Structures are given as C-alpha cells and as structure tokens.
Amino acid sequence: MGKPEVLAPAGSLEKLKFAVDFGADAVYLGGKLFNLRAKAANFTLEEMAEAIDYAHKRGVKVYVTLNAFVRNGDFPAVEEFVKEVRQLKPDAFIVSDPGVITTVKELAPEVELHLSTQANVTNYRAVNFYRSAGVSRVVLARELSIEEIREIKERVPDVELEVFVHGAMCMAYSGRCLLSNYLSYRESNKGACSQSCRWKFYLVEETRPGEFMPIEEDQHGTYILNSKDLCALPLLEELIEAGVDSLKIEGRVKSAYYVAVTTSVYRRAVDLLTENREAFYRELPKLMAELEKVSHRPYTTGFLKGENGSLQHYETSSYIRNYKFLGIYRDGVWQVRNPIRVGQEVELFLPTAESFKAKVTAIEVEKKGRIIRAEEAHPNQRAKIRFDKEVPVTERTILRREEAPVGAGV
Template identity: 55%
Template sequence: MKKIELLAPAGDLEKLKTAIIYGADAVYIGGEKFGLRAASKNFTDEEMIEGIEFAHSRGKKVYVTCNIIPHNMDLNGVKEYFISLEKLGVDAIIVADPAFMSIAKEVVPDMELHLSTQANTTNYITADFWHKQGISRIVSARELSMKEIKDIKTHCPDLEIEMFVHGAMCISYSGRCLMSNFMTNRDANKGACAQPCRWNYSLVEEKRPGEYFPIEQDERGTYFFNSKDLCLIEHTKEIIESGVDSMKIEGRIKTAYYVAVVVRAYRMAIDSYYENPDAWQFKQEWLDEVQKASYRDFTTAFFDGSKDTSNSQNYGSGSYIRTYDIIGNVLSYDENTKLCRVRQKNRFFKNDEIEIIGPNFPTTTATIKSITSLDGKDMDCSNIPMQEVYVDLGIDVKQDYILRKKVDK
C-alpha cells in the first residue's frame, strides 16, 4: 500500500530539521525570492543545500515555494532562479501562475511541478487541464469538501492531490486577498500579508466622524473576518482512504516547537492507521497534543460540505491560545551521569514539573531534579535564552527531545 505523505512547513533550517526528525515525509520551504511568506526567515542557497542534504540523507523530500502572483517586474530572474534550484537538488517547485509554470517547463523540463492552492483548483476539469500542462500535483483549494476532493481524484487518478489538514485559514478565496494591500500597502499575493482579517473592527457613520460604534459580539467587540484554525486529525482515516496523496500542515512562520508538536501528532495518527486500517480509531490524545501548540480554536471548515461556515469564525478574539511553552531542547544525554545537556528556550526552575516529547517517544511527565551550569555550579533557575545547562530529569532521554512546561496563568 502506498502510504500518504505527511508534508510539513519549514520556515528556516531549524524547522526543516525539526519537521523531519519528528516524522515529516517532506517539507516545503521558501528561498529568498518568489515565495508567499516574506515574514519567514526563508533559506539562503547555503542553507538550502544543507537542508536538502539533511532531508535526502533520511529519504525525505524538499519542495520550494515560488507561488507569488507575479506582475511583469517579477519575471526578472525567474529562469536563473529555477535553474539554480534544480542544481541544488530540490524535489519539486510549487507554482501558482501559468507564467512561472511556462518558464519552468522551458528551463528545467525535468523538474516536478506542484500547483499551489493559490491557483484555486476547485473542480476536476480544471485539475485535468493543469495535469495536461505538466503539473504532477495540485494543492487543492481550501474551500473544497472531502467529497469534492474525492471526485477530483476519481476523475484524475494519475494526478497527485495535496490537501491542507491543519493550520491557519484565510478569509479570502485560497489566499487571494487585497485587504492587506488596501489597508497597509503590503501585498498578500507576494508574501507580505499584514493579516488585517485578524483585527478588531468598529462601525463609523459617514456624518459622525470620530464616533466609533462597536459591532458587538460581546464586550470585546467582534473579529468578523477572523477564521479559526483548521484541524482534521480526527478525519485521518477518511483522508487516507479518499486517495489523497499528501496531508499538508500550514505554518512556515510558526515556531520549531509548533512544527514538532503538530507533525508528531499527525505522524502518530497516520502510523496508527497503517498498523491496522480496519481497526483504526481516533485517539483523543492526538487532539490534546496539537492543542499544546499555539492555535486559534479549531474548525473542520469545508470538510463535510456544509455551506454554513459561521462556526468556523472566531468572533471573540484574534489571539492565539497557548497552554504550554517549550523550555528547552535536549542537545545530548550522558548514560553515565544521567544528565542531559539542554539549550534553554524559556526559563525553568529546579523542581518544575514538565513534559518531555520526542519522535517515537510517548509524552512523559518528569520533575527537574537539578540544574547545573557547564562549569559545574548548581543553579535554581535557567533564565537566559539559548543558555546551555545540564539537567537531571530522572529518566533517560535522547538528542532532539523537547522539554515543555504548562503556562502559568
């Protein structure tokens, strides 16, 4: 049985390595040009080389986003950039526009091309059209139901389909939005979205300038453009059995901790299915796990085909929910001393109760028994970002495990 791909976001080299270590089959990244995440750190050529080597040495793939909606001026340098990507060894280029697709077919004819969700592919005739132009995979529009996606796969069995299953949703049609341009002069279709859909709004009457009337959902006002986050982990079995080729997680601007937590949860759900498809059952612990990364409530959005998406909006707040903080990454573990070397991310104290997660390692609770500086001094607290210390957790751990602590309200 061909296994479904788990595709993870990688906004920088740390996130790429984290995604692969925690179970992603492939990652999508952006270079320094032509991608839709200008706020992400993105990759230099040198970082891309290191990331591709890291992925390929583990049998994983790297896709590069070149999915802006280009104007004439944006066509300069595209040919040279695509040729450089091929030389670097990327596995596919993600495009959204016929111009970039045409250029790619001309200068890198053997390169695999994926069609971004920005292209708004919503039916099987359109999907087939793109397939005939040389597209090997489409990223389905987020506005599609599971039934519609299955219909596309039925009519286009040789075309791969990539489907968003987790992460931020957009108020606009698959991300084609002009609000950010209009309000902040930042072009969302070139990667610089200011997310004005997340802001709180009031009403101003034309002849009463300066008088702001709240559009009240409650005492805080209403965020009527603000979508909840997508989460389809409960529907893993249906998605796999639909014939979809890739389950995609959104979030190149999110933290490495977010990537680790969400990838790990979906990895567990997917692997559980392949162990025994007929007996697969959703486990609440998987949903509990993704809720330990920051999120804006969850919705299944258009999955079931419902036309009423009012429950998919978060009218009360544009803020994230955050219940856990990463406190450190395990750099190494000494079997003799039973101490792990930890790089601190958020402060922690001796006697703190924490959780430990790792790839192929169940969520485990522990108590910090001791903290020691690298020169051997006992410490009550580690409170300097990126500080490295030795920690006694009382249990065996491995490199790349993550330590986290419940947020103190």
C-alpha cells in the same frame, strides 16, 4: 488503505531540521524571493543547499515554493532563481502563476511541478488542465469538501492531490486577499500579508462618523473576519480513503516547537491509522490533546465536511498558548530555549508523540568551559538536567512547561 505523505513547513533551517527529525516525509520551504511567506526567515541559496542535503540524507523530500504572482519585470530574477535552485536538486517547485510554470518547464524540466493552493483549483477539469501543462501534483483549494476531493481523485487518478490538514486559515478565497494591501500597503499575493483580517473592526454608518454600530460580541468589539485554525485530524481516515496523497501542515512562520509537535502528531496518526485502525481511534483523544499544546486559535474542520458556518472566531484574534517550549535534547545535553528552574513541573515530549510529566531536581550548565550546578538554566545554554523519576529521554525529546492559560477559549 494507502499511506499519504506527511508534509511539514520549514520556515528556516532550524525548523526544517525539527520537521525532518520529528517524522516528516517531505518539507516545503522558500527562498528569499517569490514565495508567499515573506515574513518567514526563508533560505539563502547556501542554506537551501544545506537543507536539501540534510533532508535527502534522511530520505525526506524538499519542495521549493515559487508561488507568488509575478509581474513582467520579475521574470529575469525568477529565471535566475530557477537556474540556481535547480543545481541543488529539489524534489519539486510549488508554483501558481502560469508564466512561472512555463519558466520552470523551460529551465528545470526534470524537477516536478506542484500547483499551489493559490491557484484555487476546485474541480477535476482544472486538475486535468494543469496536468496537460506538466503539473504532477495539485494542492487543492481549502474550500473543498472531502466528497469533492474524492470525485476529483476518481476522475483524475494519475495526478497527486495535496490537502491542507492543519494550521491557519485565510478569510479570503484560497488566500487571494487585497485587504492587507489596501490597509497596510503589504501585498498578500507577494507574501507580505499583515493579517489585517485579525484586526478589531467596528461598523460605522456613513452619515454618523465616529458612531460605532452595536455589532460587538462583548465590550471589546468583534473580530468579524478572524478565522479559526484548521485541524483535520479527526477526519484523517476519510481523507485517506478519498485518495489524498499528501497531508499538508501550514506554518512556515510558526515556531520550531509548533513544527515539531504538529509533525510528530500527524506522523503518529498516519502510521497508526494505516497499520491499526482501532489503535488510531484509541489514541485520537491523546493526539488531539497534544495539538492543544501548541499556539493556535480555536480549531475547525473548515470546509471538509461541506460546512462553512463555524469558521470565524468573533471574540478575539489572540492565540491559545498553554505551554512554553523550554528546550530540546541533543547530543546528550539539553539545548535551552526558555528558562528552566529547579523545582519546576515540566513535560517531556518525544518524537513518537508520547509525553511524560516530571519535576526538575537538579541542573548543571556549561559556563566558561566548566560544568557547574545551577538553580536555573537560561536560553542558549547547554544543560544537564535530572528529574524526580526515570523518564525515557531520547534524542530530539522536547522539554516544555504548562503555563497559565492565555488566549481565546480558555
């Protein structure tokens, strides 16, 4: 069984470092223009240079998203962006517009071309077409089943296939949606989606203005366009056997904590499955439990099993949030992100996807150049923390706390 790449999202320099430190083989990021996550922090050229240097020194690849659909007047800026990024030596550009493909081939011929899922490739003939255009990897449409993916790989074995395995799903076909543009004047195909599909909708008949039709699931209405989140971890073996080369985690606008946990879980899962199949299935319930501890909507395997009847979540568009990210252990101290108090029950999550529970017994914080005892550590402080038991704290360990359940399905 081949070992696929674990590809993690990097919406900012901080998130890139989390992804790299928690086991990604590759990360994908965007500049300030022409990528489809305008709401992410994204990268200046200086930040991108630092990010690529940080990743490459640790053997991790960096793919730069250039996957917006551009207009005639955009090309001078696109050309300048390609020239500037080329100097930073990224491992690939992720593209979708044929005009952009041509531009990158002309201006950065040594950089690989990966075709974005926005191109909605659903068949082997399309893969062949893009191969002839110079594309070395295709990010397949989310609407494909594993069997369809398998056939594409069998027919075009020399093109790498990348498949989304985790994260938010879009109610539109391969993300090509006009709903946001129509309702909020923010164009999803240029990265500014307002997620209008998550809003609450009622049905109104034309001759009865103001009269809501009784289609609600409960007293709060219905969310008829709201999709569940994708989680393909239980199907990992089938995906690898089908020939998938890269397992992609969605989430450039998600938190650093989300990036760390999802990357760590899929890293652990791939390593287990390709080295000890039985151990993977023994650990699968624990790995799934870890994925429940990040902010998410109810999970689905999407179209991967050929089913499409259970993708929408009608009750609410809220996220399930059961855990709060408290801090991360770096350079011998805890870097605090949310308040930590003496007496709290907390959980330590290691980059190996293992977790341990403990109680905080003492806190020391840096304040005005002095180390003092405290009952509470606050965000942005650096703290030393003692627990009621020996815990295997290692570099990059995450500290989190279970909260009162909030969101759908709880």
